[in-house]
Amino acid sequence: MTTTTTGTPAATGAVGAARTRLEGLAKVTGAARYAGEIPFAELAHGWLVLSTIARGRIRAVESAPVLAMPGVLAVLHHGNAPRVDGDYTGPLGAPDPVLQVFQHDRVPYVGWPVALVVAETPEQAREAAEALVVRYDQEPHEAEFSAGHPDRYTPQGSDSPAETAKGDLAAALAASAVVVDARYTTPEEHHHPMEPHAAMARWEGGRLEIVDSNQGSGFVAQELAHLFSLDPASVRVRSEHVGGGFGSKATRPHQVLAAMAATVLQRPVRVVLTRRQMFSLVGYRSPTAQRVRLGADADGRLRAFAHHAESVTSTVREFVERSADMGRVMYDADAHHTLHQVVPLDVPTPSWMRAPGEAPGSFALESALDELAEKCGMDPIALRARNEPESGPVSGLPFSSRQLQACFREGARRFGWAERDPRPGRRRDGRWLLGTGTAASQFAARAAPSTAAVTAEADGDFTVRITAADIGTGARTALTLVAADALGVPPERIRMRIADSDFGPAMIAGGSMGTRSWSWAVMAAAGELREQLALGGVIPPQGITVRSDTTAAIAALAATERHAFGAQFAEVAVDVTSGEVRVRRMLGIFAAGRIVNPLTARSQFIGGMTWGLSMALHEEAVRDRASGATVGADLAGYHVAAHADVPAIEADWVDDPDESDPVGIKGIGEIGVVGGAAAIANAVWHATGVRHRDLPIRPDRVLRAGDGGRPGS
Amino acid sequence: MAPPTSSAITLNINGEKHTLPVDHRTTLLDALREQLDLTGTKKGCDQGQCGACTVLLDGRRAVSCLQLAVAAEGRVITTIEGVADGERLHPVQQAFLDLDGYQCGYCTPGQICSALAVIEEHAAGWPSAATADVRPEAGVPELSAEEIRERMSGNLCRCGAYVSIVQAVARAAEEAAQPGASSRPWQADGPGEPGAPADGEAVA
Amino acid sequence: MREFGYRRADDVQGAVALLAADPGARLLGGGTNLVDLMKTGVERPALLIDVQDLPLDRIEVTADGALHIGATVTNSDLAADPEVRRRYPALAQAVLSGASGQLRNMATVGGNLLQRTRCGYFTDPAAPCNKRDPGSGCPAIGGEHHNHAILGASAHCVAVHPSDMAVALAAFDAVVTYETSDGPGELPLAEFYLPVGRTPHRETALPSGALITGLRLPPAPVAAVSRYRKVRERASFAFAIGSLAAALDVRDGTVQEVRLAFGAVASRPWRARAAERALIGGPASAEAFAAAADAELAAAEVLPHNGYKVALLRNLVVAVLTELTEEAAR
Structure with missing residues (x-):
């Protein structure tokens, strides 16, 4: 059957109107199937x-006794595993060496994969x-990280420099009427999506098929093709429903192991990580030690700005937690210095975790701004307004839009900031001291090339x-x-199919770039299809398909500072006799x-x-020094x-138009994390008069700080 | 002679009887997911520390990851698949759907099963750690947001959808409190097992 | 988890006989701790004896006014019981502050008493641990111990007992009743948990092959004004870093009777008898409460990272006894 098109339909205004999730019914009834939940005949189970x-x-791997155990089909390890090739540059750079599973006998950290046991049942x-x-x-x-570790070094060769510097920092600090010089730490943190990593692999029709839980099936397929030296077209990865990712669900050992075992056994194999295994196999946020130095005039105008951040990397791969990047966007000063250094330790390689860099970096930076406001006797929002830069403090590029002050104004109004007594330790509710705090948020609005295909179906749907x-x-x-x-059609006429590497290259759900990048590709293909359909004519049974590729459009985007911004507010209650901290509200x-x-x-x-x-x-993962x-x-x-x-x-938002941006959508997955911890720490100071520069603000830390900082009590 | 390490058992799930062989090591969670294709119940931690695997056992919420399947024989088991009345969603499910009480959806079946029980436990007069005065003379506290948060705390949501989950539970609880509301459609098929937390004191 | 046999016991005698017949047997109650430990490999029983069908699921007031709580009563039913809430509110509060609604529905009274420490070294079979693997060492002492014991520990183990319920029971002089193939027996809670010493792997004074049948809570009018305060690193669903069960009887500003027990400070619930002695007959004042706490905590031996517990418990004693004094005055 064919349908005749009827010219250009009216715009629907679907974007901007609240809609419940398409897969909502499946999720509330338990019908939505995640990667480890799809049955396969002859499925075998791998355990790491x-x-x-x-x-x-x-x-030695003493596999003989284990092979004699009931149901055991194979024990893979470095002595018998198929070879994989890790000498390639993948979509996210050189692969993490942990993906080259069982290729040698070296162990670089606790929790490194040494064997996979495959059996009939889990x-x-x-x-x-x-x-x-x-x-x-x-x-x-x-395995122990500490500030000023003698093995720290400044990394080279990243696409963004580890260090930026302008002006004479020492002179600017010396000339400042007010100086803050504070050190902050954040601990090792883990993603822990509720769904553990799971992958099923099988060979089907000459292709390697993976049913996985990931943030980008295309990227995983590309990496697996590289690792197993396969034609990219012969690897298919699907990931229909994903139980959270937060940066952890990239290509990880479980997909490689499932593929290896399926190849060796020639039957479907599923590998599911345990919660404990996730602590060493799927990345984490490095602990950080940060030093922020701010020098300002008495009126709060910054003269000197320095943010130095140290973090951990492993001995097998360099990863830099870019905590000092935020200052390159937020605040300018005549003397401006940012620096990242890493310490290689015998620990798993850290990785991107929701708001990488900005999450720990904003804790230090936005705490330091609050300390400066206190020292200047200024309102923290007024201090930020005074230091609003005209252009990128490091790049010198204009901001495509920067509605930070609008966010603070609207937030202050709704939070009731004007009624705040700036002095700490003044409000009490029973055993609780009350305080409020604020901090700025920021995250880059980047995009990455993606492809999409939009088909006008013969039945009139798309x-x-x-x-x-x-x-x-x-x-x-x-x-x-x-x-x-x-x-220009109602959303009910769209059939959305995602998460299948056969649909072509596209950005992953990461870096707050997914929706922005994919929307771009969808808009491009849909726009062209709409133009074609406007010409009229008959839609053939196979439909009319238009494909898009945004590579050129993204490359043509003018170089600007393009970011999302925000302002966060928190009210906390602190019992300094028990150390308990409760957040009462956030905006x-x-x-x-x-x-x-x-x-x-x-x-x-x-x-x-x-x-x-x-x-x-x-949040805090504790590493044992003795065992690692x-x-x-x-x-x-x-x-x-x-x-x-x-x-x-x-949470709410203000208008943020950007005429220079063809897609107009910025990512929102990460910015909410940025500044939240600082707003809370600043509120704890306001409640108690004590600065907490080490996260998390545990009861024992509040207790140790004592109640010495409680004026008026 | 060593005792057998597996058994043939019959499980009563969502009003249906399933006879199956189980390795004694198999948890109820794994029996549901791996043997009975009831994958709505999720495995988040497999250690009782996240609540994703919450089901109802004899009408009470329980983590199925720490419940051995062999020991669940004779119990009335309700999973997320048995919560709706055919095509008609349970009010708790409808509230999660309408108010966006989830993101990734992986903790959702556990949150919903837990919420069903929270509403029942509260109706039965059970106090919680958020209850200021637990003495029966003090009566039942209102099912405030604070009470809901405390009672739902065994269900972690890493996406951070707690705010809308609490709103969904509150809405469903209000609906359940309306005269004539049936909050326990799953009991319709139940063979009169002790569903409600009967030992709690009912306080009007 | 290794393979194991499974038997569901019909009666107490049958369960005890099964237990006596197989040294590798373990009793399965709610399974909330045992099944977890089996998954991590800490526990490797050959046979599980399921006690869920035993007729030990009742809470009854006995003729002498005591409360008898069956061993398979769930934590939920214990906390919801009107008699418990009326006569021992701190016990209901303690149970409600533990674990989650799901776990409280499963966990039994007997299992709660016997639960193992949550020390991160104990639960990781790859780590040394004198409690799990006698003689292998205690890495917590030189490692992560910010939630470890300050009272009654030894150079061999500094783990704390995780139960909230047991802390309230300790304050109220509970007695554990049990059955063995040689007949019934009982142990006051004060004698139930063994000192750590050189044998941290030996945790209770229960004879081998014993099945806990229940608890007896003697009448304690003082318990009617009682409270359990728990401090933890999350507002809910977390183990204590310090807790207090307290009951107080004040007349005319003078302490007539007081019960104090500390949680998360020792390998067992810590009945603070020195503090109680310091308070009896004295004024119900913040100064007296603080001095009493100090009397108890003078014995504390702290490690580099758990010394805050001394201040925490001291502050809890002052805060909770002050609240109870006010409550008694109303």
């Missing part, structure tokens, strides 16, 4: 064995993996295909609204371009702010905020 030493060599695989004896030749290790990922952001729904507006006002779906966008902002709260008060292992590697040992910790959090 990880190293228990922090440095050394594997002397119970059999687990018991066999526990029973497997691995013998090591252990070498001395170092099918969009794009290798996007919906990891909980609402991308599936947002892209449907974007497509509807671009095609975030953001300027983040065009908001596609207000319902899910609000949830993204609030979710990010909840991360800020969790980072401020709870994480102590309490589970969700009882690693606390993320629970329901009872999270109060009424509100």
Whole structure:
């Protein structure tokens, strides 16, 4: 059957109207199937064995007794695993060496993969993996990070410089009427999406097929093709529903292992990580030690700005937690210095975790601004207004839009900031001291090349295909609204298909770039299709398909400072006799371009702010110096905020038009995290008079700080 | 002689009886997911520390990851797949859908099963750690946002959708409190098992 | 998790007989701790004896006014019980502050008493641990110990007991009743948990092969004005870093009777008898409360990172006893 097109339909206004999620019904009924939940005939189960030493060599993997155990099909390790090739540059650069699983006998940290036991059932695989004896030749290790570590170095060769400097810092500090020189630390933090990493691999029709939980099936497919030296067209990765990612769901050992085992056994194999294994296999946020020096005139105008950030990397791959980047955008000064240094340790390689760089960096920077406001006797919002730069402090480029002050104004109005007594320790409610604090938020609005295909179907509907990922952001729904507006049809006529590497290259859900990048590609294809359809004619049975590729359009984008901004406010209650800190309310006002779906966008902002709260008060992975292992590697040992910790959090936005940007959409997945911990720490200072420069603000830290800072009590 | 390490058992799930062989090591969670294709119940931590695997056992919420399947024989089991009344969503499900009480959706079945029980436990007069005075004479506290947060704290949501989850639970609880509301559609098929937390004191 | 047999016991005698017949047998109650430890490899039983069908799920007031709580009563039912809430409100509060709604529905009274420490070294079979693997060492002492013991610990183990319920029970002089193949027995809670010494792996004084049948809570009018305060690193669903069960009887400004027990400071719930002695007959004042706490905490031996617990417990004693004094005056 064919349908005749009827010219240009009216625009629908789908973008900007709140919509519940397309997959919502499936999620609330349990019908939505995640990667580890799709049945396959003859499925075998792999269970990982990880190293228990922090440095050394594997002397022996005693697999014979394990192979005799019930149901055990194979034990893969460095002595028998298929070879993989890690000598390539993938979509995210050179691969993490941990992807070259079982290729040698070296152990660079606790939790390095040393064997995979494959069995008929998960119970059999687990018991066999526990029973497997691995013998090591252990070498001395170092796993403890500290500020000023003698092995720290300034990394080279990143696409963004590790260091920026202008002006004479020492002279500017000396000439400043007010100086803040403060050191801050943030601990090792872990993503811990609720769904553990899971992948099923099988060979089907001559192709390697992976059913996975990831943030970008295209990227995973490319990496697997490289690793196994396969034609890219012969690898297919799908990831329909993803139970959270936050940066951790890239290409990780489990996909490689599933593919290896499926190849060896010639049957489908599923590998699911345990929560404990996630502590060493899927990346984490490095601990940081940061020093911020601010020099200002008495009126708060900055003369000197320096932000130096140290973080951990592993011995196998360099990763830089870019905590000092935020100051390159936020504040200018005659003397302006930012620096990143890393310390290589015998620990897993850190990675991107929701708001990488900005999350820990904003804690230090926005705390320091609050300290400067205190020293200058200024309102912290007025201090920021005084230091609003004309252009990028380091780049010199103009801002495409910068509505930071509008966010502060609107936030201050709604939060009731004007009624705040700036003196600390003045408000009390029973055993609780009360305080409020604020901080700025910022995250870059970047885009990456993506492709999309939009098909006008013969039945009058439209099918969009794009290798996007919906990891909980609402991308599936947002892209449907974007497509509807671009095609000028109601969203009900769009069939959105995502998360299949066969749909072509596209950006991952990461860097707050997913929805922006995918929308661009969808708008391009849909716009062209709409033009074609406007010419009239008959739609053939296979439909009419237009493909887009945004590579050229993105390259043509004018160089500007393009960011989302925001202002966060927090009210806390602190019991200095028990050390307990409770957040009573938070408000975030953001300027983040065009908001596609207000319902899910609000949830993204609030979710990010909840991360800020969790980072401020709870999250901390503790590494044992003696063993190099994480102590309490589970969700009882690693606390993320629970329901009872999270109060009424509100998020809203101001208009943020950007005429220079063809897509107008900025990412919103990360900015909510940025500044939240600082707003809370600043509020704790306001409540108690004590600065907390080390996260998390645990009860023992509040207790140790004592109540000495409580004037008026 | 060593005792057998597996058994044939019958599980009563969502009103249906399933007879299956289980390795004694198999948890109820794994039996549901790996043997019965009931994958709505999620495995988040497998250690009772996240709540994603929450189901109802004899009408009470429980983490199925720490419940051995063999020990669940004889219990009335309700999973997320048994919460809706056919095509008609339970008010708790509808509230999660309408108010966007989730993001990635992985903790959602556990949150919903937990919320069903929270509403029941509160109706049965159970106090919580957020209850200022636990003495029965003090009566039942209102199911405030603070009470909901405390009672739902066994269900972690890493996306940070707590704010809308609490709103959804509050709306569903209000609806359940309306006269004539049935908050327990899953009991319609139940063979009169002890569903409600019967030992709690009912306080009008 | 290694393979194991499973038997569901019909009666107490049968359960005890099964237990006596197999040294590798363990009792399965709610499983909330045991199944977790089996998954991590800390526990490797050969046989599980499921006690869920045993007739030990009742809470009854006995003729002498005591409360008898069956061993398989769930934590939820204990906390919801009107008699418990009326006569021992701190016990209900303690139970409600533990774990989550789901876990409280599963966990039993007997299992709660017998739960193992949450020390991160104990739960990681790759780490040394004298409690799990006697003689292997205690890495917590030189490592991560910010939530470890300040009272009654030894050079062999500094782990704390994780139970909230047991802290309230310690304050109220609970007695544990049990059954063995040789007949019934009982242990006051004060004698139930063994000192750490050189044998941290030996945790209770229960005879081998014993099945806990329940608890007896003697009448304690003082408990009617009681409170459990728990401090933790999350507002809910977290183990204590310090907790206090307290009951107070004040007349005319003078302390007539007081009960104090500390949680998360020792390998067992810590009945603060020195503090109680210091308070009896004296004034109900903040100064007296602080001095009493100091009397108890004088014995504290702190490590580099857990010394804050001394101030925490002292502050909790002052705060909670002050609140109870006000409550008693109303």
